[in-house]
Amino acid sequence: MGEIVARCWHFNERPKEMVDANTFVLRETPVRALEDGEFLFRTLYLSLDATNRVWLSDWDIYMEPVLIGEPMRGFVFGEIVESRHPDFPVGAHAAGLHSWANHIVSDGAGFSVFPPLDGVDLAEAFAVLSVAGPTAYVGLHDIGELKGGDTIVVSGAAGAVGVMVGQIAKLLGCRVIGIAGSGDKCRMLTDELGFDAAINYKTEDVERRIGALCPDGIDLCFENVGGEILDASLAHMKDFGRVVICGLISSYNAKDPVPGPFMFRNVIMRRLTIRGFVILDHADRLPDVMSILVGLIADGKLTMPLHVVEGLDAAPDALNLLYTGGNTGKLLVRI
Numbered sequence: 390m391g392e393i394v395a396r397c398w399h400f401n402e403r404p405k406e407m408v409d410a411n412t413f414v415l416r417e418t419p420v421r422a423l424e425d426g427e428f429l430f431r432t433l434y435l436s437l438d439a440t441n442r443v444w445l446s447d448w449d450i451y452m453e454p455v456l457i458g459e460p461m462r463g464f465v466f467g468e469i470v471e472s473r474h475p476d477f478p479v480g481a482h483a484a485g486l487h488s489w490a491n492h493i494v495s496d497g498a499g500f501s502v503f504p505p506l507d508g509v510d511l512a513e514a515f516a517v518l519s520v521a522g523p524t525a526y527v528g529l530h531d532i533g534e535l536k537g538g539d540t541i542v543v544s545g546a547a548g549a550v551g552v553m554v555g556q557i558a559k560l561l562g563c564r565v566i567g568i569a570g571s572g573d574k575c576r577m578l579t580d581e582l583g584f585d586a587a588i589n590y591k592t593e594d595v596e597r598r599i600g601a602l603c604p605d606g607i608d609l610c611f612e613n614v615g616g617e618i619l620d621a622s623l624a625h626m627k628d629f630g631r632v633v634i635c636g637l638i639s640s641y642n643a644k645d646p647v648p649g650p651f652m653f654r655n656v657i658m659r660r661l662t663i664r665g666f667v668i669l670d671h672a673d674r675l676p677d678v679m680s681i682l683v684g685l686i687a688d689g690k691l692t693m694p695l696h697v698v699e700g701l702d703a704a705p706d707a708l709n710l711l712y713t714g715g716n717t718g719k720l721l722v723r724i
């Protein structure tokens with residue numbers, strides 16, 4: 390084999406708002422020879438996630454941030470092309486939390502072998518299983534104590550987590566209302582993914598529409614966005630309703646303090662339970678949740694729209710799609 394060159398994006402300069410041309414720099418290094426207990430991984434897909442932007446901030450966050458100069462961290466899916474590691478044989482597929490790189494030498498830390506899935510598209514399986522599917526499942530069941538028949542409002546509904554939340558809740562006989570940022574996204578939710586209704590927050594009065602669609606109130610608000618959209622749901626919660634704070638994407642690029650939520654008084658008036666969570670804390674649940682999700686995909690009961698961007702070079706610009714609403718479903722970079 391000729392010399393393999395690994396290309397990897399490194400964190401270069403902290404962005405003030407959106408990621409820009411100076412945020413990352415692409416470095417090339419020859420791949421070194423493997424030692425015992427190592428394998429060479431060729432990345433096929435890089436997952437872009439809203440939290441990637443959070444890792445670049447100087448906030449006190451839920452894990453180590455990415456430091457300036459370090460490789461950019463990300464969830465990757467690929468194949469083992471050389472191996473001196475007994476658990477990662479050549480030809481196997483694997484997924485893990487590593488870096489925005491096309492070739493990775495690893496001792497296995499953070500990686501796991503991806504099970505062969507008959508008849509299931511590997512990109513779709515990775516898109517569901519890497520983060521979005523477990524986040525939706527654990528968020529609904531473990532954090533939100535989902536019950537059949539609940540009325541649910543989910544924001545960021547046409548994104549990766551949102552489409553999972555709606556479909557999983559529908560399987561339990563819930564009534565699901567999604568909030569998203571375009572007519573096409575709203576049509577996809579109702580016409581293709583089984584949501585009962587969808588609200589276009591860019592053209593409609595979200596608070597009034599939630600009131601009209603949920604005259605008896607919301608049992609479970611699954612929040613991916615925050616800000617005015619969270620406020621609109623808080624205004625219509627049922628007594629003892631549950632609010633799952635999964636994400637607050639509307640504030641991740643904020644450079645000034647973010648006000649609100651203004652309807653916080655309803656935590657008392659409606660005796661609400663509000664719980665935030667991070668899926669990385671629920672590793673013990675993953676084996677069970679993964680096998681449930683794999684079964685649902687294989688049975689055609691769970692689908693993930695994919696938004697695929699071509700080439701590692703495109704990754705930095707593509708990350709901004711999550712903040713402009715440019716993606717529908719799971720945003721992946723094909724390498």
Ligand SMILES: NC(=O)c1ccc[n+]([C@@H]2O[C@H](COP(=O)([O-])OP(=O)(O)OC[C@H]3O[C@@H](n4cnc5c(N)ncnc54)[C@H](OP(=O)(O)O)[C@@H]3O)[C@@H](O)[C@H]2O)c1
Nearest residue numbers: 439548549550569570613635636637638639666667668714
């Ligand atoms: N807690 C956890 O463990 C965990 C794990 C994974 C993800 N998350 C969170 O889940 C949320 C979704 O993440 P994802 O990776 O699946 O991304 P995604 O939903 O696929 O993409 C983000 C979507 O958010 C919407 N959005 C962006 N800025 C917005 C704004 N200012 N106001 C309203 N909507 C906005 C856009 O859709 P529109 O066109 O509809 O605006 C965009 O397509 C994020 O908040 C993320 O941090 C949390």
